[in-house]
Amino acid sequence: MTAEAEIIAGLRDAGLTGEGDVVLQPLTGGVSCDVWKVETPTGPIVVKRPLPQLRVAAEWLAPVERGTSEVRWLRRARGVDPRLAPEVLAELPTGHAFAMRFLPGCPVWKDELMAGRVDVAFAAQVGTGIAAVHAATAHNESDRADFPNDEMFRALRVDPFLLHVARHDAELAPVLTALADDLSGRKIALAHGDVSPKNILVSADGPVFLDAECAVYGDPAFDLAFCTTHLLLKAVWSGDARLNDAAAALVDAYRAGIDWEDADGLMLRAGKLTAALLLARVEGKSPAPYLTDPEHKNIVRDQARALIARPSPLGELVANWKRNLA
Ligand SMILES: Nc1ncnc2c1ncn2[C@@H]1O[C@H](COP(=O)(O)OP(=O)(O)OP(=O)(O)O)[C@@H](O)[C@H]1O
Ligand SMILES: [Mg+2]
Structure with missing residues (x-):
């Protein structure tokens, strides 16, 4: 058969x-x-x-x-x-x-964003939704036991996004390797692992999350960083300030949902991860397919490298993110 x-x-x-x-x-x-x-x-x-x-x-x-x-x-x-x-x-x-x-009539969020339909309130709902899953699963032994996927997360996330770049960049290698170790070692809540606009449907009831193949009991900061990275890359690609606003709304809404640990600590981890993921999307194994213009790549690369060397909390990173060289 x-x-x-x-x-x-x-x-x-x-x-x-x-x-x-x-x-x-x-x-x-x-x-x-x-x-x-x-x-x-x-x-x-x-x-x-x-x-x-x-x-x-x-x-x-x-x-x-x-x-x-x-x-x-x-x-x-x-x-x-x-x-x-x-x-x-x-x-x-x-x-x-x-x-x-099947959810009928629900466009993929990435398609909406690429078509210039940027709904800042929806971005906030995405932040609230991810934080809700993290809050519900934080420090929960049964969830931890249900998602023992460290090996898979390492193969599909830590290695291609952090260690691959480290192997090709002697200067940043120590920081990126330490970040990879920190990420792998944290067991705080259930992370989805692939919170990208292409895996989110826009429904009348808010975001619907798909494609959770990389789910792992790990660091919730990863999901926040992963999704924010996509919005910041799209801001450079389109030059549209509303994408910066969407990223800020996502981060603010997520932060408001943190009740399981110190929010400042999580935001700093998310800032470090976002910087590394931004660089990975221009130099790693899984480059953003729409970021082909060399100038766009430079804008992302320069900011990402500076942020890896001098990390800032995610809220500040987003507030200072430049879409163009002007
Ligand atoms: N329940 C659903 N209702 C409506 N559309 C869906 C549903 N599940 C998946 N899709 C559509 O199928 C696409 C692919 O689904 P999904 O992301 O789960 O698969 P994938 O193979 O992991 O994709 P990719 O590797 O491209 O991320 C989604 O982007 C969406 O357009
Ligand atoms: Mg998908």
Whole structure:
């Protein structure tokens, strides 16, 4: 049986499809997974199956078990607030695939931002949503036990985003290596691991977070830094000041939700991580695909390098972030 036929059989066994023909219609995206939309008698669903190897040049290896982490994260986030993630309908027996409800009429946030539709209030909702999951899972032994994904987080996040740059930059290597060790060592709350605008749907009820394959019990500052990085890169790409405002709103709203540790300490960690992630997006293994203009790259690189050498808390970093050379 082909993998597709197995998926269809799994959907039937889970009672999700009727007796008629079932068509797996590929959805866009997908460097790490096959993602299909499937029409069913009770409405459209999405089926996602992790690939054993990512479809990117660097070919990071990643275990297919990350499908299981994603399902766990989606369920846990819905336990915090059902608006934050799609409902998981079934886990299928083939290759850690799962089915979730399709959210109709919800654009991907990245597409909105790239089209110049910048909603600062929505950015604040993103900050509030991430902080809610962190607050609910902070210092929680059962969540810690459910997401023991340190090895995967190291392979998919710490190594490509921090250590890869360290290996190619002798000057920054000591700082970046120390940052990587610090990040790997913190076990504070459940991090999503891939809070990027391309993994957030814009629904009438606020942000819906997808794609939690890199979820790990670790440092919540990582999620905040990861998402802020994307907004700051897009500010340079577009020159649009509203993206700086969106980043500031995200950070402020997140900060207001911190009730599990000293907010200043977290903001400083997030500032350091953001500086490193900004540099990784112009020099690392996973460059921002839209940042191709050499001048844009220089603007990001120069600020990021200065910030790695002299860190500032994330709020200050965002307030001082320059979109252009003027
Ligand atoms: N439940 C859903 N409802 C509506 N659309 C969805 C849903 N899940 C996924 N999608 C769409 O499919 C796309 C890919 O999903 P997802 O990000 O989970 O997969 P991925 O393979 O990890 O993608 P990528 O590697 O591009 O981030 C999303 O950007 C979104 O457009
Ligand atoms: Mg995605």
